């Protein structure tokens with residue numbers, strides 16, 4: 001069987017310090033992505049809402065149409081900036097997420113754009129599970145006041161390497177999404193995300209390691225840097241976890257770049273040692289058996 005990850009890959013997570021100025025965020029993202037590729041990164045990831053502050057009141061103000069007709073750089077500056085940057089940096093670029101305006105349906109989404117090293121759009125993922133929580137005395141957040149959810153699992157082929165699954169932040173809490181992406185052959189599950197000071201401490205690392213051990217795949221969570229002057233304080237701690245759920249690298253809360261070398265042999269070694277991939281009993285749980293590997 002062909003390896004899930006066909007050749008070694010250097011992954012970089014840019015834990016970006018973001019602010020209210022969209023053009024400045026885009027320029028800053030550019031310099032950090034170029035820094036990552038100057039260190040040899042082949043795949044670079046940006047955080048959730050990297051071009052705007054994170055909060056329901058900001059989504060409509062910062063939202064862009066993705067591919068307006070006729071094409072317009074003015075209407076979709078982040079789309080164009082990411083495409084150009086992937087080409088300039090010669091890397092696969094998982095462009096975190098941005099607030100998107102879908103003109104046809106008149107709805108807002110939290111959307112990832114992923115580009116190849118030629119600047120070609122490979123995938124869009126609209127956050128499937130919206131972040132609606134209410135922990136009394138701690139945090140209340142309701143993305144669904146403004147955003148609509150996406151409806152699909154995103155698995156994208158990086159030619160020459162293999163497939164990755166892409167989802168956004170709160171999506172990580174839903175093992176079903178990760179499981180289907182892994183069963184479709186993803187060697188890596190990537191989540192641009194922005195947990196907070198309450199749930200970050202509780203669950204950020206746990207979720208990353210859980211998705212890795214469930215699926216015996218690499219997992220990457222990429223946060224913005226923490227800004228205590230912002231309305232929403234991101235947890236930070238961007239991390240890369242290996243297929244045996246070991247944390248390979250983890251940042252603190254400040255701006256930085258996390259790197260790790262991913263290797264297909266490691267996935268095979270882990271799956272050979274603990275062969276849950278061949279031990280599943282879909283006859284006992286047929287309701288989760290539909291997503292066949294390769295489909």
Ligand SMILES: NC(=O)CCC(=O)C(=O)O
Nearest residue numbers: 131169170194195196199
């Ligand atoms: N931006 C988000 O989806 C936040 C998710 C989060 O903090 C969580 O605990 O889940």
